[in-house]
Amino acid sequence: MDELMAQRARKIEEFRARGVDPYPPRVTRTHTAAEAVAAVEALPEGAGEADAGSVHVAGRVVARREMGKATFVDLQDASGRLQVLLRQNAVGPDDYSLFGLVDLGDYVGFEGTPMRTRTGQPTVGATSWVMLAKALHAPPEKYHGLADAEIRQRRRYLDLIANEQTREVFRIRSKAVAAIRRFLDSRDFLEVETPVLQEAAGGAAARPFVTHFNALEEDRFLRISLELHLKRLVVGGFDRVYELGRIFRNEGLGFRWNPEFTMLETYEAYSDYNGVADMVETMVSSVAQEVLGRTTVTWRDHEIDLAPPWHRLTMRDALLDHSGIDLFEVRTEAAMRTELTRRGVTAAPTSGYGKLVDEAVSHFVEPHLIQPTFLLDYPVELSPLAKRKPEDPRFVERFEVFIGGFELGNAYTELNDPIEQRARFEEQVRLKAAGDDEAELMDEDFLFALEHGMPPCGGFGMGIDRLVMVLTGQASIREVILFPQLRSQKG
């Protein structure tokens, strides 16, 4: 049935019949592809082939141009591509003909000398070659690459083989995460790890995934945020902590939503949401500078400048500007629902005041927040874990940060009054009973921690995937997650 595969399998047998192991255990490699190219470029002007030392390179054969008794091979490794020239008079007729058994996708190694072709192309002139691993399937098409979105996501290895842009996105992601760690480490933040499996998933408004702990015969919930455990650590005296970890929200898929995603949360005692905003704009811009070499990015046709200072405006002003709704006056669920209805926005009947405000902001304000913007001071109903503004207790000291019209992160001056925190949880419990299945749960253990005293503290959370979308200009979160969630394939 699969004739191409059968042909390749026969070549494996042919290698063995000619005394060659098609899957040898190791290889000598002295140079990556990029280093070999550099070795060529280091050659003095007019140097002959014999003047250069020998190099060993290894990689996947991604292109092959056969010209009788000479063959050009494009070898790809993690550092890039390298052209190798295999000539019969250099490797001998037996090894040259044996190379006929090599297909696109196979791994091979070459020993040879750095040289240039007639056109000046850096090349390794092979003096010998070894088989490293036979591929049973052909790689994707050499010119158009792999375009099918489903194959690209389900079989990311093929996408990585075929598309340099994909490789670059994930290199940038890795470098960005490393840069974030360096940034926080240099500011004396301690990186910690907290439980993924939790007795109650709190710290965010989201539905959790449920699993079962067999040994204890208890259900567990996959975490939906990092917040409540990290604050326990602040209580414990680790006054600058962060965690970079996977969280899980039982929600739908969309261009900026994947049910498991990577969250950064930071908590800094003796700071507040203003201090956090300063840190965030510095961190994101310096990560961009470090990883991209610039602070400007293009995202969905928008030119975005990440250099500080970022815009800061209150939610009240923003909503007033874009919708005419004044949060100082529209203070009840019924009034807000009326305002939304009047403007043609329909909200879920179970939404309380907080969710309606959120709806209004999502609809009228967020699409305008293209350049990095801190939206400040949220209604207390929307923020059960944040500290009230002393001058106006209807609002809390909280910001969400937006770039390109979507939310990138969230921060607040942490509520550290255990009595008020208990009252806020009780309100959430009431909302939950009224049908809001994303309301917070009472967390007695967390309250007990707060009752031991937590210093004033600024906390921050950011979706790493979304940051990488901005840094790489990718319009979909699936393009920045190596293996995004997809429906399982049946049959």
Add this chain to the structure above:
RNA sequence: GGGCCCGUAGCUCAGCUGGAAGAGCAGUGGACUUUUAAUCCAUUGGUCCAGGGUUCGAAUCCCUGCGGGCCUACCA
């Protein structure tokens, strides 16, 4: 969950109002010792996503299912 679109060779795609399944790349055989989307000659390769229906006849039209994309909804 709702709307629109897509599924044809290993890959990228064409196939019109129903009338003998195609191209390029990859593969196979051959020529070629400086090519680079190599070139030239010849050639293999199909569950047209699956199932059902309409029809003398279906890749094409209809229905259902599966998978995917975009939009939307849920979603701090």
